[in-house]
Amino acid sequence: MNEREFLKQYDKTAFDQPIFSVDNVVFTVANGGLEVLLVQRAEHPFKGHWGLPGGFVDLQKDLTLDDTALRKIREKAGVEPDYIEQLETLGSSQRDPRDWSITTVFTALISKQRCVPTDENVSSANWFPVTTLSELQLAFDHLEIIERALKRLKNRATYSLVPCALLGETFTLAELQHVHELILGKKLEAKAFRRRVENSEQFEETGGMTSGRGRPAAYYRLRPGAMGFEFVRSV
Amino acid sequence: MNEREFLKQYDKTAFDQPIFSVDNVVFTVANGGLEVLLVQRAEHPFKGHWGLPGGFVDLQKDLTLDDTALRKIREKAGVEPDYIEQLETLGSSQRDPRDWSITTVFTALISKQRCVPTDENVSSANWFPVTTLSELQLAFDHLEIIERALKRLKNRATYSLVPCALLGETFTLAELQHVHELILGKKLEAKAFRRRVENSEQFEETGGMTSGRGRPAAYYRLRPGAMGFEFVRSV
Incomplete structure (x- = not known):
């Protein structure tokens, strides 16, 4: 045959x-x-x-x-x-x-x-x-599966840009930091977080700024093809 | 029903x-x-x-x-x-x-x-x-699958002890380094490799030494429960 x-x-x-x-x-x-x-x-x-x-x-x-x-x-x-x-x-x-x-x-x-x-x-x-x-x-076993997914997401949040997919297309650095903090369950140091984002060279400013009360903040977006990029050092 | x-x-x-x-x-x-x-x-x-x-x-x-x-x-x-x-x-x-x-x-x-x-x-x-x-x-698609597995193994070899599973139960540091080099396809610096292995605190000396020509080298083994440990810094 x-x-x-x-x-x-x-x-x-x-x-x-x-x-x-x-x-x-x-x-x-x-x-x-x-x-x-x-x-x-x-x-x-x-x-x-x-x-x-x-x-x-x-x-x-x-x-x-x-x-x-x-x-x-x-x-x-x-x-x-x-x-x-x-x-x-x-x-x-x-x-x-x-x-x-x-x-x-x-x-x-x-x-x-x-x-x-x-x-x-x-x-x-x-x-x-x-x-x-x-x-x-x-x-x-869906509760256990969610816990395993959450563990992986926390892991990603320490060394990758992946969590920015939870935001819209444009976001401020404060918003991005806040998402990382929500996932990790702890506060991050703003200066160190900004430095890591900038060192990654994977984001670009849109040119737009926030308006309203307080100091205006720049809007950022991912550069094309940046997804999956890993920080050089974890946050 | x-x-x-x-x-x-x-x-x-x-x-x-x-x-x-x-x-x-x-x-x-x-x-x-x-x-x-x-x-x-x-x-x-x-x-x-x-x-x-x-x-x-x-x-x-x-x-x-x-x-x-x-x-x-x-x-x-x-x-x-x-x-x-x-x-x-x-x-x-x-x-x-x-x-x-x-x-x-x-x-x-x-x-x-x-x-x-x-x-x-x-x-x-x-x-x-x-x-x-x-x-x-x-x-x-088994050739492609092997290539994907090899990529993961290379990745593991940069930040984990996993490759030591390719050796027997006991091995010298030179043998361990050689396995990492085989997987990574490049030479590693012996002093830096030894320091990383020691810093990991996941290996212990067996007490035995190599015999034969050259300077005797100590045999090591994994500490119980050490598998999966990740180096603090990649090699």
Whole structure:
């Protein structure tokens, strides 16, 4: 039998395979804190519980795993995220009452101002402060998954520019510092933070300035292609 | 319908799911260079080609995804690796001629002296220098996967102790430095390397010394629980 004949008669259902899904931990900054997007489950298992936006690969629509993650976020949040990366894949016989189950987890960042729910599916979606999640009964191992994503985000905040994806397209240095502080849960020294941002050479001034009370502050934006850049020293 | 009734009638085959597998990039150091473990494929697709040791989850035998990875390495290399970590998960409609396919990739390190093939399955397995892989026709996207694993290993070698898993249980500082140099593809300064190892406080002298020609060198081993430690500064 040659390969073409083999492929013709190949029946993937002859092998007992685990359930495979994608889950997204989508963070935003709102109401003075970090928030995560959750969806109330319409179906068993964990019907009525809050869980991460995710689901199965659509073998017709999705060309890659990234497509699945982005499609699921679009369906639930109404927009594309400003930043997305794969966190890790978790699989075990215990995490899903249906069967042996695997989930590939993505972490996404989205600026709240862009995130306006646009279709009906979204009515079941809501943002929750990460500090109040223990009061909800989350589906599956989703609380643990969020904690792991948060740990990675904190890590990123010490040595990368990634958290700026939580802001709009333009922002002041004070706003950027504030986002890093929210994620890290501690105050940073303004002078040292400014020096690191400038040394990174990955931001440029837009020319615009804040107006209103106090000293005007310059607006910055990322230089094209700067995403993913790492600070030379951690903050 | 309550959750118990739902689970009773749930049929996972009603959803068209991708093929899911695990692949391992297992590195060792031998013959003065970095080598990777490959297995000659006994079946289509890519029959007769060399590919990464991996396979399907065994829903009865494996409790977690890590179990699948370790089982596959045991089956092909005859031993447990000295270090293993998840690299990433790749999925697309194109990477496998059978169907939409997903693979979770693990990177493992093994010291060559421990790696003696022990059973019949292993006859099809062989170690290849990473510098000669382009001469082989590898199955699927396995060449690209190895390149991604190599990039991660290089990264680890700049800021972690992970590469010492390629040596035996005890080693001299010169041997440890040599392994870092092999991975990084450049010479390191001996004094600075020794200082970083000592500053890490993660190694201890065994009390033994090399014998033979030249000045005797002390044997070191990892302190218990030291694995995963990161250097304060990269090498």
